Amino acid sequence: MAKTQELKQVLAKKQEILQGNAERIAKQRAAGKLTARERIGKLLDQGSFVELDALVSKEEDYAGVVTGYGTVEERPVYLFAQDFTVHGGAMGAQQSAKICKVLDLAQKTGAPVIALCDSAGVRVDEGAAAMNAYAEVYAKMAKLSGVCPMIALILGPVVGGAALIAQLADISIEAESVGQLMVYGPQVMSAMTGKTYDAKGLGGAAAMAAQGGVALTAKTEDDAIALTAQLLDYLPGCNAEDAPLVDTDDMNRLITDADDSDSLLAGMADAGEYIELYKDWGKEMRVALARVGGRVCGIVASNAECNNGELAPAACAKAARFIRFCDCYSLPVISLINSRGIQVPDAKAQSWTMITAAQLLYAYAEATTAKVSVVVGNAIGQAYVAMGGKANADVTYAWPGAVISALTPEAAVQVLYADELKADKAPALESRARLEEEFAANVADGIAAARAGMVDDVIDPAQTRKYVIAALEMLASKRDSNPPKKHGNLPL
Numbered sequence: 001m002a003k004t005q006e007l008k009q010v011l012a013k014k015q016e017i018l019q020g021n022a023e024r025i026a027k028q029r030a031a032g033k034l035t036a037r038e039r040i041g042k043l044l045d046q047g048s049f050v051e052l053d054a055l056v057s058k059e060e061d062y063a064g065v066v067t068g069y070g071t072v073e074e075r076p077v078y079l080f081a082q083d084f085t086v087h088g089g090a091m092g093a094q095q096s097a098k099i100c101k102v103l104d105l106a107q108k109t110g111a112p113v114i115a116l117c118d119s120a121g122v123r124v125d126e127g128a129a130a131m132n133a134y135a136e137v138y139a140k141m142a143k144l145s146g147v148c149p150m151i152a153l154i155l156g157p158v159v160g161g162a163a164l165i166a167q168l169a170d171i172s173i174e175a176e177s178v179g180q181l182m183v184y185g186p187q188v189m190s191a192m193t194g195k196t197y198d199a200k201g202l203g204g205a206a207a208m209a210a211q212g213g214v215a216l217t218a219k220t221e222d223d224a225i226a227l228t229a230q231l232l233d234y235l236p237g238c239n240a241e242d243a244p245l246v247d248t249d250d251m252n253r254l255i256t257d258a259d260d261s262d263s264l265l266a267g268m269a270d271a272g273e274y275i276e277l278y279k280d281w282g283k284e285m286r287v288a289l290a291r292v293g294g295r296v297c298g299i300v301a302s303n304a305e306c307n308n309g310e311l312a313p314a315a316c317a318k319a320a321r322f323i324r325f326c327d328c329y330s331l332p333v334i335s336l337i338n339s340r341g342i343q344v345p346d347a348k349a350q351s352w353t354m355i356t357a358a359q360l361l362y363a364y365a366e367a368t369t370a371k372v373s374v375v376v377g378n379a380i381g382q383a384y385v386a387m388g389g390k391a392n393a394d395v396t397y398a399w400p401g402a403v404i405s406a407l408t409p410e411a412a413v414q415v416l417y418a419d420e421l422k423a424d425k426a427p428a429l430e431s432r433a434r435l436e437e438e439f440a441a442n443v444a445d446g447i448a449a450a451r452a453g454m455v456d457d458v459i460d461p462a463q464t465r466k467y468v469i470a471a472l473e474m475l476a477s478k479r480d481s482n483p484p485k486k487h488g489n490l491p492l
Helices: 002-019 022-030 036-043 093-109 128-144 161-168 186-193 199-203 205-211 221-232 261-268 313-328 347-366 382-388 409-416 418-423 428-443 446-451 461-475
Strands: 050-052 065-072 075-082 113-119 150-159 171-175 180-182 216-218 274-277 285-292 295-302 333-339 371-380 395-398 403-405
Touching: 036 065, 036 075, 036 113, 036 221, 050 093, 065 093, 065 221, 075 093, 093 113, 093 128, 113 161, 128 161, 150 161, 150 199, 150 221, 161 180, 171 205, 171 221, 180 199, 186 199, 199 205, 205 216, 216 221, 221 274, 261 274, 261 285, 261 295, 261 333, 261 461, 285 313, 285 461, 295 313, 295 382, 295 461, 313 333, 313 347, 333 382, 347 382, 371 382, 371 461, 395 446, 395 461, 403 446
Parallel strands: 075 113, 113 150, 150 171, 150 180, 171 216, 295 333, 333 371, 371 395, 371 403
Antiparallel strands: 050 065, 065 075, 274 285, 285 295
16 A cells, blocks of 8 residues: 555655646747657657656756657667756756756667757856766767767757857757757847847858758747657667668769759759758858668769858868768768868968868868768868878769869969960960960870879769769778877867
8 A cells, every 4th residue: 555655655756747838838838849748759759758857856956857768760879968947058067967867878789869959058056066967968968979979959949068068969950930059049149249239140040051050940849850760760779870771862873963062962862852951151162961872971062153162161070070070970971072272361370271172181181981082073172182182082083074183274374384474475364364275275184194193083963963872882891090199189
């Protein structure tokens, strides 16, 4: 009888927790937001959620986070969903302990982690203990990085220390309707600067996407949750597994349209489907997850339509982060190169330009995953060295008409043919144009590079996908490793 009575008490307490505070839940919904458990219900397969540490509390003061595990389209995942109805989802010692437990379990079992973020920041009433709580979560996430994929969804205000959780995740998604990702809230920013700010302008989805603060945006919470399920389909459970192999397209399909980066990405990807990350940041470079011949790959494509094809610092940093992410989970990297090199920097920004260019070089050189490069246009200077050079790519192809050179034809003619330009009796512009054309066609073209062993073959553009798939099949058993060391020193 006593045990039956105790069980009833436990069930009653759990029911109370599941129901939550009606007044606070009403405020959450009035703000246009789902509750933590509603979000979990939409993300996970029906009936698959197993909650952990539901009863953890200090007296009646609950942790403000729901943690546990379940399945998404039958694939196991761990998750934590911050509960804004409890102290604004603010981080304290109890919340940290629950999150750290989930992160530990993910590392032990090899499953992705999904963070549903909705937090006003830190439990100020806990003082230094609250700051240590954040530090413990950060440390766990840093150690889990590269072991299991981590996806963070910004589904409400995510302020201060909470914002760093989104940055430590591999991929972050912000819901336009409710997301606000900020270092400081509008009131604090206004007090510190004397200017007026609003949450959307500071940390809304459009603002964060333009700054590279989030990898993806979605219109609503439902869209963000659906996008998470799509992303998981492109990712392995952990670094000891391969991403799911799905045959969805003809391996011998020709690319019939490659006039711009949009058509080239669609032509390379199976069924023309891919997920582009950081679309509104560093636009000179495009990065996307796609299946190519059924195999999940990371595609890095120069965007020659932006900034005259010259790489700005943000584009280099964006590509470097993406390449390192792909390498963590052994996703092959396909580089589609059409770049005139690094843009001429502002005199006061030379160090930032050099640092980010070095990050791109470092990321390609350090990556041991399969790397296939195709020079589809220009590969000038560091664009070839980093992305398509024989030192950094396992296989490199070039299209007819590709220009591979240390300098652009315009700059090369100025350096190499200064005397000819002076001696030529033809009009200066006509003489320069002729020499530039001759340099591009006879000195810096793909055939000359192939003769020198700098590219493996000059191929028909229509058959690019076929060649890349064949290279990926050959490289499927690639085994490579970096020298024994604690870690390298990435330029930062």
